[in-house]
Amino acid sequence: GAGVSQSPSNKVTEKGKDVELRCDxxxxxxxxxxxxxxxxxxxxxxxxFQGNSAPDKSGLPSDRFSAERTGExxxxxxxxxxxxxxxxxxxCASSLKRSGGEQFFGPGTRLTVL
Amino acid sequence: DQQVKQNSPSLSVQEGRISILNCxxxxxxxxxxxxxxxxxxEGPTFLISISSIKDKNEDGRFTVFLNKSAxxxxxxxxxxxxxxxxxxxxxxxxxxxxxKLTFGKGTLLTVNP
Numbered sequence: 001g002a003g004v005s006q007s008p009s010n011k012v013t014e015k016g017k018d019v020e021l022r023c024d025x026x027x028x029x030x031x032x033x034x035x036x037x038x039x040x041x042x043x044x045x046x047x048x049f050q051g052n053s054a055p056d057k058s059g060l061p062s063d064r065f066s067a068e069r070t071g072e073x074x075x076x077x078x079x080x081x082x083x084x085x086x087x088x089x090x091x092c093a094s095s096l097k098r099s100g101g102e103q104f105f106g107p108g109t110r111l112t113v114l
Numbered sequence: 115d116q117q118v119k120q121n122s123p124s125l126s127v128q129e130g131r132i133s134i135l136n137c138x139x140x141x142x143x144x145x146x147x148x149x150x151x152x153x154x155x156e157g158p159t160f161l162i163s164i165s166s167i168k169d170k171n172e173d174g175r176f177t178v179f180l181n182k183s184a185x186x187x188x189x190x191x192x193x194x195x196x197x198x199x200x201x202x203x204x205x206x207x208x209x210x211x212x213x214k215l216t217f218g219k220g221t222l223l224t225v226n227p
Contacts, residue, residue: 108157
């Protein structure tokens with residue numbers, strides 16, 4: 001069975017441009033999470049999707065960040081008008097259920113904003 | 115405010131010896147803790163967890179100890195192997211938002227042959 005996949009693996013963009021990052025969770029996993037890791041920092045929670053429930057967006061750092069998920073499948077994280085401080089590795093994870101426990105992470109997308 | 119702290123950015127040990135990775139937390143609402151291991155260019159992978167009702171959990175060479183009164187946990191790896199060389203992240207979450215992991219900054223472990 002395939003793990004969590006993310007695309008692209010690397011993205012270089014210019015300040016002010018919009019970017020879209022994609023996550024394919026493990027099939028059957030109802031919960032999906034986005035985190036980011038800036039250089040020298042731990043992972044920061046961004047957003048959580050659980051089935052058809054309203055997502056928990058409490059970790060999104062600004063209104064330039066948004067995410068969508070279609071059912072229990074693919075998710076996209078969009079960053080509008082990118083800034084240099086958005087440069088980070090963006091990690092997606094999925095899990096079987098919402099209760100605390102193991103989250104399976106993808107390899108991440110390294111975003112560099114010039 | 116950093117709720118999960120890993121104060122040692124790096125640790126170097128000899129193969130066959132014990133590795134001890136430490137983690138402190140400030141959020142008293144945390145009731146579940148996890149350790150993740152991360153190799154370069156890969157996502158973190160789950161290693162071991164512990165619930166706050168326990169003070170120890172063991173899985174093969176890996177043991178996690180929890181001291182709730184001190185808000186401290188540690189991961190012991192014995193014996194350490196060169197393949198254990200990676201960044202180790204400690205994470206916690208609370209029952210109220212038990213999906214939202216709060217991570218430390220990680221400790222780079224290097225096991226020398």
